[in-house]
Amino acid sequence: MNLRVKKFNDISIVDADIVGGKNAAIGELYNKLQPKGVPSPNGFVTTSFAFWEFLKENEIQVPIENILSQLDRETYSNLTEIGKQVRKLIMGASFSNSFSNEIFDEYLTLCGKDIKEVAVRSSAIAKDPDMSFAGQHETYLNIKGKDALLDAVKKCFVSLYTNRAIKYREDRGLEHHDVALSVAVQLMVRSDKGCSGIGFTIDPESGFENVMLISGSWGLGENIVQGAVNPDDFYVFKPSLAQDKYPIIHKKLGDKKLTMVYADAQHDKTVINIETPKDKQKQFVLSDDELITLSKWAKIIEDHFQKPMDIEWAKDGLTNSLFITEARAETVHYLKDKNIHMAYELLERNEILCQGNAIGSKIVVGEARLVQSPKDAVELSPKSIIVTDTISPDWNPILKQVAGIVTNKGGRTSHAAIVARELGVPAIVGCENATTAIADGETITISCAEGNTGYVYHGESTYSKKEIDFSNIKMPKTEAKLILANPEMAFQLSNYPNDGVGLMRMEFIITHQVKVHPMALVKFDELKEVSVKNKIEKITETYSDKKTYFVDKLSEGIAVIAAAFYPKEVIVRLSDFKTNEYANLIGGKDFEPNEENPMLGFRGAARYYSDLYKDGFALECKAIKRVRDTMGLTNLKVMVPFCRTIEEGKKVLAIMEENGLKRGDNALEVFIMIEVPSNVILAEQFAEIFDGFSIGSNDLTQLTLGIDRDSELLIDLFDENNEAPKQMIRMAIQAAKKTNTKIGLCGQAPSDYPEFASFLVEEGIDSISFNPDALLQGIENINKAEKDLMKSGETSDLIFYE
Numbered sequence: 001m002n003l004r005v006k007k008f009n010d011i012s013i014v015d016a017d018i019v020g021g022k023n024a025a026i027g028e029l030y031n032k033l034q035p036k037g038v039p040s041p042n043g044f045v046t047t048s049f050a051f052w053e054f055l056k057e058n059e060i061q062v063p064i065e066n067i068l069s070q071l072d073r074e075t076y077s078n079l080t081e082i083g084k085q086v087r088k089l090i091m092g093a094s095f096s097n098s099f100s101n102e103i104f105d106e107y108l109t110l111c112g113k114d115i116k117e118v119a120v121r122s123s124a125i126a127k128d129p130d131m132s133f134a135g136q137h138e139t140y141l142n143i144k145g146k147d148a149l150l151d152a153v154k155k156c157f158v159s160l161y162t163n164r165a166i167k168y169r170e171d172r173g174l175e176h177h178d179v180a181l182s183v184a185v186q187l188m189v190r191s192d193k194g195c196s197g198i199g200f201t202i203d204p205e206s207g208f209e210n211v212m213l214i215s216g217s218w219g220l221g222e223n224i225v226q227g228a229v230n231p232d233d234f235y236v237f238k239p240s241l242a243q244d245k246y247p248i249i250h251k252k253l254g255d256k257k258l259t260m261v262y263a264d265a266q267h268d269k270t271v272i273n274i275e276t277p278k279d280k281q282k283q284f285v286l287s288d289d290e291l292i293t294l295s296k297w298a299k300i301i302e303d304h305f306q307k308p309m310d311i312e313w314a315k316d317g318l319t320n321s322l323f324i325t326e327a328r329a330e331t332v333h334y335l336k337d338k339n340i341h342m343a344y345e346l347l348e349r350n351e352i353l354c355q356g357n358a359i360g361s362k363i364v365v366g367e368a369r370l371v372q373s374p375k376d377a378v379e380l381s382p383k384s385i386i387v388t389d390t391i392s393p394d395w396n397p398i399l400k401q402v403a404g405i406v407t408n409k410g411g412r413t414s415h416a417a418i419v420a421r422e423l424g425v426p427a428i429v430g431c432e433n434a435t436t437a438i439a440d441g442e443t444i445t446i447s448c449a450e451g452n453t454g455y456v457y458h459g460e461s462t463y464s465k466k467e468i469d470f471s472n473i474k475m476p477k478t479e480a481k482l483i484l485a486n487p488e489m490a491f492q493l494s495n496y497p498n499d500g501v502g503l504m505r506m507e508f509i510i511t512h513q514v515k516v517h518p519m520a521l522v523k524f525d526e527l528k529e530v531s532v533k534n535k536i537e538k539i540t541e542t543y544s545d546k547k548t549y550f551v552d553k554l555s556e557g558i559a560v561i562a563a564a565f566y567p568k569e570v571i572v573r574l575s576d577f578k579t580n581e582y583a584n585l586i587g588g589k590d591f592e593p594n595e596e597n598p599m600l601g602f603r604g605a606a607r608y609y610s611d612l613y614k615d616g617f618a619l620e621c622k623a624i625k626r627v628r629d630t631m632g633l634t635n636l637k638v639m640v641p642f643c644r645t646i647e648e649g650k651k652v653l654a655i656m657e658e659n660g661l662k663r664g665d666n667a668l669e670v671f672i673m674i675e676v677p678s679n680v681i682l683a684e685q686f687a688e689i690f691d692g693f694s695i696g697s698n699d700l701t702q703l704t705l706g707i708d709r710d711s712e713l714l715i716d717l718f719d720e721n722n723e724a725p726k727q728m729i730r731m732a733i734q735a736a737k738k739t740n741t742k743i744g745l746c747g748q749a750p751s752d753y754p755e756f757a758s759f760l761v762e763e764g765i766d767s768i769s770f771n772p773d774a775l776l777q778g779i780e781n782i783n784k785a786e787k788d789l790m791k792s793g794e795t796s797d798l799i800f801y802e
Helices: 013-036 048-057 061-068 079-091 097-111 146-161 163-171 238-242 288-305 393-399 415-423 487-493 506-514 518-522 530-539 546-565 614-630 646-658 677-681 683-689 697-705 723-738 754-763 772-792
Strands: 005-007 043-046 118-125 139-143 180-187 195-200 211-218 232-237 248-252 258-262 271-275 309-315 322-329 340-346 352-359 363-370 384-388 404-407 427-429 443-447 453-458 463-469 479-484 501-505 570-573 636-640 670-674 692-696 742-746 767-770
Touching (some): 005 097, 013 043, 013 048, 013 118, 013 180, 013 288, 048 061, 048 180, 079 146, 079 163, 097 146, 097 180, 118 146, 139 146, 146 163, 146 180, 163 393, 211 258, 232 238, 232 288, 238 288, 248 288, 248 546, 288 309, 288 322, 352 404, 352 415, 363 404, 393 415, 404 443, 415 427, 427 453, 501 506, 501 546, 501 742, 506 546, 518 530, 518 614, 546 614, 646 670, 646 683, 677 683, 677 723, 692 697, 692 723
Parallel strands (some): 363 384, 479 501, 501 570, 670 692, 692 742, 742 767
Antiparallel strands (some): 043 180, 195 309, 211 232, 232 248, 309 322, 340 463, 352 427, 352 453, 363 443
C-alpha cells in the first residue's frame, strides 16, 4: 500500500489526519457525492507521511525548528526574515526519485492518453479538524508536465511557511512542528473559457441558515479568492429550492473587470489576467438553471457533511459542464453561540466617502492608512484602518493588528472577507473608489452595522454597542413583531426574538433599489427630459423591458425580507408615498400632481385604481405575485394603506384580483391599515372584506386630533397617549374581537411608554410591531403588562414562561 500518494478514490473525510481537512473533503466529494449527482474532477494527493519523509530525507526538520525558535513572538519584527530563511531551506531540498516517480506515475494515469493541465492545491494537516487555514497556503493552476508538476508540489510544501501561515499558527497556538502539508493534484476545469466562483451554504455575514450565497466571475476562480474582482452575487432560498419553486431571491451584478485565463507559452506565469469585455461585464456569469443546479449540489453537500459548507465551483467553457472542485466546513458561524449578539448602532452620520460590501456587523473609528502592499504597511497601530486596492493572503499577518479594512475590490466570498470574519475585523470590500475618496491619515468611521452595504464616513461618528443574550429573552403571548424597510438588515434581524414582520414598508425598496417612478418605466417613451431618460436607460441597461426591471427589483427586496422570517407572517404594505415623495423618484415629476397637503391627498388606496397610477400599481401586484406564487413565499401577506371608504376597499381588492392577487387564492390574506377615523367607525364592515387590521397609530392620531404630524409648530400637541386616539384604538380592537378579525398595531409608543403597552394588552390586541431598535424594549414592556394583568386577576388566558 502506497503511504505517500493516494488516489481520490482511496480517501474520504476520515483521512483528514493524513491529507488535511480540505483534501479529505475533496476525496469525500469524489467518492461519496458523485453517485448523488455532484460532479467533481478526479485526482490524487500526497500525504503527511510524504511531507515528513521529505523533511527527514533532506535533514531539514531540525534546522527549520532552530530558525523558528528565533522568531520575535512579541512584535514579529523579524517574521519576514525568518519566513524567508525557512522557505529557502525547503525550496533547496530535493524529492527522492521514488517519490517523484510516484507523483508522475499517478499524473500519467490521471491524464490518460494526453498530458493534461492540473490544479495543485495545498491542504494543511493539524490536530484541530475545525481549523480552516483559509487562504494560508498556495494553489497553482494550469500546471502541465512532469517538471512543472514537481515544482508546484514543492512550492506547496514551501507555502506551509509563508509569513501569513507562520503568523496564523502563532495566533492560534499551534506548534509548527505539529503541522504537515498534503498536496492535491486535480484535473483542471477549463473555467478560463467559462466561469467559476465560491459558495456558502449559509449567509456568511449573519449566519442565517435558510439561504446560500453563491458568487461568480469570468475565468479561473482565483480572482474571487484574491479579491481582484467584484463578482456577481446570488442569494438562493433553501425552502423554495426544496419545493421546486424559483429560489433565487436576490441577484447583484458585479463588474468582473478582470478574467483570469491560461497564459501563453511566452509568459513566465501559468495564468494571467486580461480585461473582461464590456458586454460580459454586464452579463451574469450563470443562467438561472445553472444557478439552481449548483444550489441543489450545495444543499446535497451540506446535508452530507451535516454542517454549513464553503464550496468552490467551476464551469468548463468548452463543454459547458459545471463541477464542484472543493468543499470545506464554514467555521465562523458554525462554532458561534447564536444567542449572543453584539449590537452596534450608529448615532450620527457624517459625509459618506464611499460604500461597499459590509463584512461583519461592527462599527469602528480610526485613522485611514493608504497602502499599496503589505511591504508598505509600516507603523500600524490598533487604530489604523487599512485602505487599499485589494487584500491578498500576504496581508494576513497585518490584519490582526488593525481596526478595520477598506478595499476597492473584492466580494463577500473573497479571501479578505473570509479572513476578516475569522479575525472579527470589520471590513468594507469592493468600494471601487476607496483609495481616491479617502485621504491618508484622515479620521474615518467604518460602519458594517447597517446591512449588507457598509459605509465609510468622514470623521469620527458616535455609536453605541451592547451585548445581548437572546436566551434570556422570553416571548410574551401578545405577538411582538418587527417594522422593517431595509432588506439588507433582514437576515441579521431574523436572529432577534420575534413573531414575524407586522409592517414591511415597500417605499424603502422603491427608493433605494428601484429608484425610478413606476409610471416613468411604463410610459418611458413619453418622458420629456432627455437627462431623465438617460438616467433611466443607464439604470435599466441590462433589461430589454423596463417594466420587468421594476418587478425584479421590487420582488427581490420583498423576497429577502419574506425569506428571512419564513414561515412567520410578513405583512407588506402597498406603496404609501405621498405625491411630493413620489415626485422625487427618477421621472416622478412628470406623473405627480402638485398638492397643497399631500398628507391628506392622492395617497394610499386612492392611487391604485386611478388612471394616473393603476399601471404602476399593476407592477407592484406583479412583484408580490412573483414572491408568493413563483418563489413560494406564501408567508407574505398584503396590507392596503389609507383606505377611506368601504367602496374604495372593494375597488382595490378588485384591481388586485385583475392583477393576479385574489384574496384567498394560494392562502393570500389582505389586511387594511386602521389609520383613518372612518376605518374605526366602519370597522365591522371593513372586517367583511379584509382579513385583518393593523392600526397605524401615527396617522390615526393626526386625523383624530386634527394635527399635521409633519408640522413643527404643532409637534407638542401630537401625542398617541392622548385619550382621543386611545379611544379610537379601543373601539377598533373591540370591533376586531366582535368580528373575530386579527388586529395589531405598528408604532413607537408601546416601546417608549410602558403604560401604552399596558393599555394595548389590557384591550386584548393580538400583536404589536416595533422598529428594530425598539423591539427588545417593546418585548420587555409587553411582558410587564401581561404579568401585571395576570396579577390583577382580570384575565386567565395569558400563559407565561419564566
